[in-house]
Amino acid sequence: MSLPLLPGYSFNKNVSKAGGGRRGPQAGPGRAGQAAERSREERGRSWKAVRSRPAHPRRRGPRASCSCCVTPAREQFGAWGDRTGRTYCPLGKEKFHKSQHWGFCNHVGMLVNEDKPGIGGEPLFGRYLKPKYSVFPRGLGSDAPSWVAFDKQVLSFDAYFEDEVPEKNQELYRIRHCKIYFYLEDDTIQVVEPQLKNSGMPQGTFIRRHRIPLPPPNEDQFYTIHDFNINIDIVLYSRVFKIYNCDQFTKNFLRKMGVVVNPPGCCPADPYMKERKKTLDRMNPFRPYERFDTLRQFLEHDGHVLRFYCLWDDSESMFGDPRELVLHYFLSDDTIEVKEVIPANSGRDAIPLFLNRRKLPKFAPTGIYHPGQITDRTILNVFGELVGNRGRCLLDNCKIGALKQEFYKAEDLKIGTIINIWGRKVLLCDCDEFTKQYYKTKYGVVDFTPIPYKNPPPPKVEKTFPPYHGYGSEEDSLCSCLGLMPKPPQKDFKKFMEKDSFGLVSHVLRFLAKLDTEDCVDKDRRFIISYYLSDDTLSVYEPRMRNSGVLGGKFLERGRIKKPGQLLFKSEPSEFYKAQDLFVGAHVCFNGHVFILLNGDEYAFTYMEQHADEFPMSNIEIILKKLKAIGSPSAREIKLVFASTDPKHTKVLDYETFRDVMMNITNGKLTEHEIMTIGRYYSVREDSDADLTFLLALAQEQLKKYTFEVFDKMIAMCIYKDQAKIGLLPSSAVRTLCKSFRMPVSDDLLRALLSKFGDSQEQIDYRKFFCAVNWRVNQVPPFQALTCPNNEDVWNYVAPPLPVKCVRYLPLLADLFGLEDQS
Numbered sequence: 148m149s150l151p152l153l154p155g156y157s158f159n160k161n162v163s164k165a166g167g168g169r170r171g172p173q174a175g176p177g178r179a180g181q182a183a184e185r186s187r188e189e190r191g192r193s194w195k196a197v198r199s200r201p202a203h204p205r206r207r208g209p210r211a212s213c214s215c216c217v218t219p220a221r222e223q224f225g226a227w228g229d230r231t232g233r234t235y236c237p238l239g240k241e242k243f244h245k246s247q248h249w250g251f252c253n254h255v256g257m258l259v260n261e262d263k264p265g266i267g268g269e270p271l272f273g274r275y276l277k278p279k280y281s282v283f284p285r286g287l288g289s290d291a292p293s294w295v296a297f298d299k300q301v302l303s304f305d306a307y308f309e310d311e312v313p314e315k316n317q318e319l320y321r322i323r324h325c326k327i328y329f330y331l332e333d334d335t336i337q338v339v340e341p342q343l344k345n346s347g348m349p350q351g352t353f354i355r356r357h358r359i360p361l362p363p364p365n366e367d368q369f370y371t372i373h374d375f376n377i378n379i380d381i382v383l384y385s386r387v388f389k390i391y392n393c394d395q396f397t398k399n400f401l402r403k404m405g406v407v408v409n410p411p412g413c414c415p416a417d418p419y420m421k422e423r424k425k426t427l428d429r430m431n432p433f434r435p436y437e438r439f440d441t442l443r444q445f446l447e448h449d450g451h452v453l454r455f456y457c458l459w460d461d462s463e464s465m466f467g468d469p470r471e472l473v474l475h476y477f478l479s480d481d482t483i484e485v486k487e488v489i490p491a492n493s494g495r496d497a498i499p500l501f502l503n504r505r506k507l508p509k510f511a512p513t514g515i516y517h518p519g520q521i522t523d524r525t526i527l528n529v530f531g532e533l534v535g536n537r538g539r540c541l542l543d544n545c546k547i548g549a550l551k552q553e554f555y556k557a558e559d560l561k562i563g564t565i566i567n568i569w570g571r572k573v574l575l576c577d578c579d580e581f582t583k584q585y586y587k588t589k590y591g592v593v594d595f596t597p598i599p600y601k602n603p604p605p606p607k608v609e610k611t612f613p614p615y616h617g618y619g620s621e622e623d624s625l626c627s628c629l630g631l632m633p634k635p636p637q638k639d640f641k642k643f644m645e646k647d648s649f650g651l652v653s654h655v656l657r658f659l660a661k662l663d664t665e666d667c668v669d670k671d672r673r674f675i676i677s678y679y680l681s682d683d684t685l686s687v688y689e690p691r692m693r694n695s696g697v698l699g700g701k702f703l704e705r706g707r708i709k710k711p712g713q714l715l716f717k718s719e720p721s722e723f724y725k726a727q728d729l730f731v732g733a734h735v736c737f738n739g740h741v742f743i744l745l746n747g748d749e750y751a752f753t754y755m756e757q758h759a760d761e762f763p764m765s766n767i768e769i770i771l772k773k774l775k776a777i778g779s780p781s782a783r784e785i786k787l788v789f790a791s792t793d794p795k796h797t798k799v800l801d802y803e804t805f806r807d808v809m810m811n812i813t814n815g816k817l818t819e820h821e822i823m824t825i826g827r828y829y830s831v832r833e834d835s836d837a838d839l840t841f842l843l844a845l846a847q848e849q850l851k852k853y854t855f856e857v858f859d860k861m862i863a864m865c866i867y868k869d870q871a872k873i874g875l876l877p878s879s880a881v882r883t884l885c886k887s888f889r890m891p892v893s894d895d896l897l898r899a900l901l902s903k904f905g906d907s908q909e910q911i912d913y914r915k916f917f918c919a920v921n922w923r924v925n926q927v928p929p930f931q932a933l934t935c936p937n938n939e940d941v942w943n944y945v946a947p948p949l950p951v952k953c954v955r956y957l958p959l960l961a962d963l964f965g966l967e968d969q970s
Contacts (some may be wrong), residue, residue: 223383250769297331302400304329304375305392307414322417325353327375327388331400334358334371338383343420359383366377374403377409421826441480441521448478452534453585455560456577457485457566458600469602472573476557483507483555485568502568506554511569516550525549561586562595614716621720646680654680656751658729660687663741672697672744678729683707685724687737703737711736730755730764732819752827754926764820774825775963777813782964785812789956798957802826805954826951829959839903846892846900847922853891858921861888865913875910878902961969 155223246268250259265271304327309320328337338354358369362382370381380387391412393401403406441725453476461467471488485502489495525543543549555566564575574693577597578586586592612628615621622636646654656678662669672695684705691699707723728735733744755765763769778785792808793800800808809822865876885897892900904916919925 213785216542240267244268300331300400302329302331302372302375302397303327303394304390304397305414306388306390308388310387317422318419322415324390324414326508326953327390328356329370329372329375330356331372332786334369336370336383338388342490354383371408372401372404376406379409411829447478451478451581451585452476453478453557453560453578453582455500455575455582456560457602458598459571459573465709468826469600471600474560474573474575475504476555476560477504478557481506481554481556484574507566507568509553509555509559509567511567521550521552546912557585558590561592563598573698574598574795576602612718614718617716625720643681648681651899653750654754656680656729656754657714658731658744658751659746659749660735660742660744663734663743670694671695674702676742676744677705678724678726679705683723683725686736687742708737729761730818730820731823752823756824764818765824767824770817770821770824771962773821774813774817777816778963786960786964787833788812789960793956798955799831799953800956801953802830802951806955823951825959826954829955829957830951831953840927842896842900842903843919844927846896846920847927848929849892849896850890850920855891856918856923857888861885861890862914862917864888865917875913876913878905878909878911881911881913881916881953 187751197585242592243266245266246264248258248264249256251257299317305324305326307322310323312318323340325338325340328339329335330337335356335358336354337352337356340353342350343634344676353912357755358520360366361368361374362371363386374381375390377390377393380389382388389412391414393411398408455474455476457472457474459470459472461470473486473488475486476485482504483502484500484504487498487501489497525546525548526540527547528540560566560575562575565674566575567570567573576785577593577600583595586595612625615624626636627633648654657677657812658676660674660676662672664670664672671692673692675690677686677688679685683701685703685708685712686705687703689697689699689702707935710724710728724735729744731744731747735742735744752765755762756767759768764963788808788811789800792804806822807827809817809825861884865881866872868880868884869876882897882901885892890897900916900920901911904911904919
């Protein structure tokens with residue numbers, strides 16, 4: 148029984164058994180007898196034929212092998228053979244394929260499998276495989292990746308290494324200090340050698356940042372955090388580094404990782420640097436220099452500037468006058484610059500600086516100095532011309548021949564001090580807050596009383612405009628007087644956008660009015676006055692009345708109307724009617740026609756009450772104060788009047804009775820509008836079920852027209868959005884949901900319905916809302932549509948109802964005169 152042969156191994160069929168070769172896989176017992184009976188000549192011819200056969204293109208050598216061909220795969224398989232040359236594979240091995248390392252991902256060639264480098268998927272000899280599972284238990288530590296969890300966290304170790312110096316007799320080695328940085332995010336290492344002055348060696352980054360392999364025989368692995376500690380030696384590319392200390396963060400991190408930190412060691416001193424330091428200490432310069440250290444002052448006071456407001460009185464010179472200056476003192480280098488404040492229309496040229504930035508001498512001008520007379524250092528000629536016409540100069544530390552100059556410092560500048568700016572006497576009058584804080588902190592100065600230095604402002608000339616000439620509007624004529632290039636008058640666009648009509652909000656105040664006349668025909672005419680808040684315009688419309696003899700229709704075109712009693716041709720702008728001039732009971736004159744305002748619509752009253760700060764006639768607080776001032780002396784009588792008016796003690800009066808009582812109490816000091824405001828404030832509110840039924844009828848009519856029936860889906864979506872499961876959603880959320888389902892209801896009608904179903908916090912019971920609008924389940928009887936003509940000219944006049952029907956007088960008396968028993 149023979150073992151299976153390795154794939155790829157072949158035997159030469161033309162070689163006999165006597166020749167030492169093996170038969171091919173098709174050779175049988177019969178063929179073996181025939182081969183033994185062959186003659187030598189046939190075997191010789193076969194041998195020659197084999198030798199004369201050309202070499203195989205995939206085989207090396209001049210000819211093919213005559214015996215079993217052993218390929219390199221034999222060594223990788225670990226195959227073994229017998230003395231006859233037959234090669235066998237280990238028992239149980241079934242896979243002999245070459246592992247695929249490269250593949251394509253998104254049509255890009257890349258390394259796809261590096262864990263199976265050998266034949267049959269087995270690792271190569273000496274290869275270290277990464278563990279499939281982590282050594283740490285699951286659930287401990289952070290789930291973030293290392294480059295996020297350890298971002299910008301670096302371990303710092305202090306180390307040194309010995310560098311041999313074979314080419315010098317003075318030293319045999321050097322101790323070179325370095326820093327080893329271990330980056331936790333990617334296990335990279337960087338070695339940095341601090342730079343020493345005059346070391347003669349390139350220093351800085353000794354080993355750039357990358358992953359460093361372990362020394363042999365573990366060069367296939369890399370250094371990790373567990374390979375570092377104090378007082379140990381590590382080998383980085385055949386160079387031994389001695390770690391003797393680390394920072395506190397590194398110690399804490401190593402302890403958290405379970406590493407027992409060794410005690411810190413000491414670093415030996417470099418013998419060459421010790422000898423060099425001794426030599427440098429014995430050396431004294433022949434020319435000692437004086438050091439001017441201004442870097443510290445610059446770093447401490449860079450950007451710190453003291454500011455003083457000054458006055459230079461140049462009145463003594465011809466055509467001179469007092470001039471305002473601003474002095475800047477730079478603390479970084481003790482320099483000064485001066486700027487001039489040039490007023491408008493002064494006739495002076497605008498120069499950038501009155502004095503360029505430089506040090507300001509105290510005694511200037513002092514004349515012109517010779518070149519080289521002002522220097523930072525002075526020298527002395529020791530021998531003069533005695534020794535071969537050659538002198539010897541030394542640095543003069545005493546500065547015998549130096550020219551002394553005094554410059555202005557920060558301590559010389561104070562409020563009230565007169566300084567010399569190149570012959571000009573300048574008075575320091577005031578300073579800014581930073582300068583005050585600086586002098587208070589450093590010098591203890593607390594008195595910063597300013598000196599008045601500014602000239603009084605010239606009297607303001609009042610502009611006078613020519614009178615209005617009558618052509619165009621007054622604003623347009625005024626614009627031609629404001630500039631050489633006339634511009635059209637600008638309208639209040641912001642007010643127009645805020646007060647323009649949109650949806651159910653019209654921003655139009657409408658009042659019912661009549662003519663103030665004794666004419667029997669005109670006194671029965673009624674008018675509707677509309678005031679547009681967007682542009683302060685007015686329009687008057689007269690409803691048609693049957694058999695009145697008046698045509699009716701538009702009475703006054705929309706526009707701004709001037710108040711009566713003003714001159715036509717004048718310089719001052721005219722006064723026009725405002726919204727505050729219109730209230731119930733007011734007398735207004737429009738182009739010679741005097742109107743009395745009788746009533747207003749609900750929107751007008753509501754708008755004026757919501758903006759009570761703009762309309763004093765609708766401000767209940769002002770009205771109550773006014774009424775309290777009138778009725779305080781006769782509070783008991785007022786209570787008796789209200790009690791006698793209500794004999795049945797219903798605590799409610801109809802509006803007409805309440806109005807008569809208020810007119811008698813105040814003797815006409817309250818206007819009709821103020822009485823209406825009181826009545827509306829203390830009125831008996833009627834139930835709004837009729838309005839809700841009307842709105843539901845309109846909504847169901849539109850929904851029925853478009854066969855909208857997805858109310859169950861909308862309720863399900865509301866339940867999904869109701870995370871608190873309380874059955875309530877904000878009004879805005881329900882409105883958005885209706886829009887997303889394309890509910891065929893107009894936006895104005897939808898807003899009105901939501902306002903009816905909303906509570907004080909604008910929360911809506913969505914089940915109740917959608918059940919109410921469901922025309923399949925809760926059908927509301929339709930209302931009869933009102934036939935309103937489109938043309939306003941044929942609109943029949945109907946007197947508006949009173950704004951209030953019943954008034955509760957007991958809360959009014961309680962607010963005016965206190966809580967008492969009124970029964």
